Amino acid sequence: MHSQRPPSAQRSPARRAPDRTTEPADASTGAPRAPEGLELRLAIGKGGLGLELGRPFSMGVLEIMELVIALPTVRFPLDVSGGVSRFRHRRGTLDRISVELPSQRLRRWAAGRLRGLIGIGPCEVWVGVEKYGASFALSSEIAILAFSVTVAVTGEDASLMVTRARGTGLPAPATAMAISAVEALVGNFARREGARFIVPKAVTKVVRALLPEAGVRAPGTADVSITSIAAAHDAWIVHASAHPVAAEPTEVATRAMEAVAITRAADEARLEKNYEGARALDLLSLERAPRHPEIASRIAEIDAFVGGRAEAALATIAEVEREEGRGSHLDFLRAELLAETGDVRGAIAAFERAGEHETAPVLAARAFERAAELTRDPLEAAGWLDRAVAHAPAVPRIRWARVRRRLALGRTQDARADVEHLEAQASGPRARYDVWWRAGAAWQDLGLIADAAPLFERALRFVPDDAHALAGLGRALVARGKTARGVALLTRAIDLREAAGEDAAGLHIDLAKALAEKLDDRPAAIVHVRQVRPSGQAGQAGQAGQARQGARDAVEARALEGRWRAELGDVAGASLAFARLRDHAETLPPGDRDAHEPTAAFLLEAAIFEREVLHDSLAAQRHLAAALRLCPNHSAIVSAYRAVGAEIAGIPLPPPAPPSVLGESSDGFSPDEFANMEGLSMARLPPSPPSIMNIGLGTGEHGNDAQEAEDEARVEELTRQLQADPTRDDVVDELVERLLRLGRSHELFALLSARLEDATPERRIALVPKQRDVLTRLEADARARGQDLEAQLFASARDALS
Template sequence: MLSGARRAKSTSLRQPGPKRPAEPPREEGKVGLRLALAQGSLGMELAAAIRLGPLDVRELSVRLEDLRFPLDLSGGVARFRHRRGRLMGGLVGVELATLGKHLEPKLRGQLLASAPVAVTIATAPSGALSVGISSEGAALAFDVVLAPMEQDLRVLVEDARALGLAAPAHVAAVRLVGLALRSLGEVAGGGFVVRDPLGQVARRLLPDAGARAPATRGLVVSVREAGALELVVEGRVGAAGELSSRAIRALEAAELAAPGDSAALAGDLEAARSAYLAALERAPRHAELATRLAALDLSLGDRAEAALATLVDLSGPLGAGLLGSLVLESVGENEAAYASAARAAADEPYGPLAALAWLRAARLTRDAAARTDALDRAIVRSPSLSAARWERFVARLYTGDIRGALGDAQHAEASAPSHERFDVCRRAAEALAERGHLAEAQT
C-alpha cells in the first residue's frame, strides 16, 4: 500500500480539482516584506529571497485588494499586512543536488532494510528529471515528468529500472516518490497531483511575516530548467502554456496504466495484471504498459515465460534492458541474459545502476576475458561498489595478478567504515593465504 501521499479517488490527471491547501514545508530564516507599486495597484513582495527547506523562494508578489486611493504609505508594510490579497506571481528555484540530500534521510531503508541511500537528481534532455536512488547492492533509476495543470503540478513516473529489489521497478519508484511528497501530493493512479505548489509556499511564509495568506485564483504554474542541476517553478496570472510532447505522452500513459498501477500499489497483483492486459488491448505494444506487465509477471516467480512472451511481442527481450536480462536468466538463457545486461549497462546513465548491471553481466558469462572486462567497467562506473571490488580481487588472484588484487583489497579497506576494516583485511588475507601468497597475506 502506498504511504506518504494522500489517496483521493476523485483526483484526476486531466481535470483540475478542488483547491485544498496541503501542508507546506517549514521555512528557514526570517521573512521580510516590502510594499510594491505595479500597474496602478499596491502590493507586497518579498524583500529578499529566502530558503524553505530545499527550495529557494525568490519571488512572491501579492496585489492588495479593496483599497481606496489616495493611500497613506507612511506606516509601511505594517499598515497593510492585514489586508486581503491575491498572489500575482511567484518564483521558486529548486537546487536538485540539495533536494537529493534533503530526501536521503526520508528514504533511508526503502531499498534495503535500515540501509542509507544516496539520491541523485538531475534534469534530462527530454525535459524530465532523472532520479537515481542507490544503496549497497541495490539501485533504482527512473524519470519524473512534471506536467503543469493551471495552478497545480502533476508528477508522473516513467522508465523505471532497477536491480536488487523484490518489487517491480515502477511500483518501487512510485512508492518512493510518494514518500518524498508525503502530504504535498494526492495519488492519481500511478502519478501524483501537487495542489497549488506556489500557494502552499505563500501560505507558509507570508503569515509568519504577519501578512494574510493570499488567494491564488487565476495563477498558472510553469516549470523550466535552469541548467542541469536546477529547476525553476514559476507562477503568473494569465493563460496556461502548452505542454511538452514528453508531458503529453506521459499523461496518456498514466491514464492508460492508472487502474493497473493503483492495483499494483495496493498489492493486488492479479487485479493489476488484468488491468494492464486490458490497457494493452486499447494500446497494443505500448512500451510502458508491456514493461510493467512483464515486470509484474517476473516478480510473481512462476510466470517468467509469460513475461518473456510479453517482451517478445514488444521488441524482444534483448532490447528490454535490465528487465530483459532478468527474464532471460529466469528461463535459462544465460548467454542472452549476459548480452542484454551488457547492453543495458552500456546505455544506463545512472552510475550505481550501470555498475550493478556490469556486475550482473560478469556473473552471467563464462568467458574469462568478458568477465574481467565487465568487472572493470563496473568499478569505473561506481568505484565504491564493494561487491565488484571483491569479485575482481578474486579473479585477479586466480589469474596471478597479485599486484592488482592487492590494489582492489586496499581500495575495499579504504572504502569500508572504520568498524568493518579489520574484517575486510582478514577476508583479503585469508584469500591470499589460500592461494599460497603468505607474504602478501601477512601485510
C-alpha cells in the same frame, strides 16, 4: 490590478523602504518575527505598493528565488515609515513567484523518507534532472529500483506520472515499488490515482507555507498559473505568474498521462499485491491499446516476479523493444530472464546493452557486474568490472568484486589501489578497519597469506585490539616464517575471542598447525585441537551457518589430532581420533560437494591409516563409506572403496601398481596429498579389479540407447538451468526423473539431500518420498553386492527422514 503591479525594474532603490522583518514588531501589534534568513521589503512603483523577496530563501528542499506580492488596496499618499511590518496584515495578490528545486537537495531529502523501502536499512538515492521530469534510482545492499517521474501542469495544479520502472532484487514488481516510493515522497500533499500523483494548488501551498511564518498575510492566488518548468543540469526552476502565457503541453507528458490513465485500475490492484488480478487487467488494457510499451512492461515484470514464466515475459519484452527501439528500459529484465533460461551468451549481450543505455548509473553498473558474474573468461570479467566501477565508483560491492577478480589474475597492486579507494570512502576508524580487515581476508582466501600481513597491520592501526585482525596477522607472519611472533599473536587473539564469549575453534586449529608444522611441537598442537568442541556444543552454533562451520572445524581438529598422534606413535589414540572424525563427518548434510572435499580427504587419510598401519580393512571401509556419502563421484575415493571392498570379499587382486596408480584425481586433489604419514601412501592400495568396477555407480539399465542419450543431454541442460536459478522446483522434478531413468542414484541422492536442507514444509512433503525411494534403491544395490555396512548407512539415512 494589472496596472498597479509594481514591476521591480521601475522601482528606485532610493524609494525602497528599509527591511524591518528581522526586528521585533511593536508590542501593541504582536507581529511575529520572520523565519531566520527570510528578508522581505517594500516595493514602490507606478502601479502602487507591494512586497517582494529581498534575497533567495531556502524552504525545505525548495529555494525561493523570487516572490512579488501586489497590495492593490493601498493608495497614495501613504506612510512607509513602518516598513514591512506596517503592511504585513494587508490582503495582497500574488503577482509572480520563481522556485528552484536543486537535485542534490532533493536527493538528501528523499533518502530519509525512502529508508527501508527496498531493503533493510538506508538506501542510496540518485536523482537525475530530465527535460520533462526526473529520474530516480534507489539502491541498497540487495536491491536496486529505478524509475522516471514525468511532470505535467494545468493551471496551478501539477501532475507527477510514474513511468519506466525497472530494477533487480526487489520484494515486489518494479512498478508497484516505484509508485510506493513516490507516495512516500509526496503522499502528504498529493492525491494518488494509480501511477499518477496530483498536487492541487501547488503554488498556493508554497506561499501559505512560507508567508504566515513570516507574519505576512497569505496573498490571493486565484489568477496564478504555472507558466514553465525549466530543467538545468542540476536543478529545476518553476515559474508562476498571475498573468500567464499557458504552458505548452509536451508530447512526453501527454503520453505519460494517457498511459497512467489506461493502467490506473491495474496499478491499484498491483499496489494491493493482487498481481494476477493486475496482470488480467493489463491484458485487457493491452487489447484496447495494442503493443503499448508501459502496459507490456507491466505484464513482463509481473511474470518475471512470479517466476516460472521466463519465456512468456521474454515474448512480451520483445514487443516492447519493437515499439521503443534500441535501449528499452527493460533490457536489464530481459538479460536476467535470458540467464534464467540458460542462454548465457544472450544474457551477457543483453546486460551490455542495458549498461550502455541505462540512465541510472547504479543500475548500469549492476548490469556490467552481472555480465562479469556470467562470463567464464577472467580477463573479460575484469573488463566488465572496470566498466561497472566507471559508472558507479562509490558502490563498495562492485569495488570488492573487482578486488577479488584482480587478485585472481595476480594484479595485486591494482587490487591494493581499489582497497585504498574503499578506505577513502569509509567514514570513521571502525569503517576503515573493516576495509583493511576484509582486504586481508580476501588476500588469505586466495592463498596470498604472507602478502596479507601489511593489510592486517593497517587494520590494527584503527582498532589495535581486534581479535580478527590479530589472527589474520598471526597467520600471515607464520606464513612468512616469523613463527614465534605469529604464534604469540594467535594466542592473544584466542584470549580476546574467548574473553568476549566467542568461539575460537578456527584459531585453535591455526595455532596448532603453526606449533606442529613450524615448531615441531606436536604434543602442544594436540592440546589445542582437543579444545575444539563439536558443532552442537560450539558457541553460537544455533545459527545454521555457524553450526556448519563448527562441524567442519571439529572434523579438521579430529583429523589433525589423528595425524599427529600417529606421527608420535600413539596408534590407539590416532585410531580413536579418526573414529571421532568419522562421527562428526556423518553429521554433515550431503550435497555441497565443494565444501565437503576437505572432509572427504581427511576420511581418505583415516582409511589409509586403518588399512596400512592397523591392517583393519573394515574400519577403512567405514571411513571410505562416510567419504562417499559426501563426495559420491570422487574418483580417488571410489577406487579406494572398491579396492578395500574387494580385499574384504577375498577377490584376488593384481600385483601392486606403480606409485601413480591413482595419480591426480579428476576432482582436483591427489590422494597422496593427504597421506603424509611415514610409510603411508595411496599408491600402496592395489588398483580396482575389473570385476568390481561398477560398485556404487547405480543399477539403471537402458535398453534404448536413443532414450539414454536424450536423458544424458537433458540432464546437462537441466543442471545449467538449476545453477542459474536454484529456486526452480519444476527443473528439480524433471531432473529427478531423468536421473532415476539413468540409474545415477548417488547423484540423485546428493541432489535431493541438498534440496531437502533448505526446502519449505510444503516442498519437503513432495521430496521426502523420492528421497526414501532413492535410499531404498541404494540399500538394495549395496546388499546385492554384499556391502552390508554401506547398506546399513543408506537404511539409517532413510529411517532418519521425517
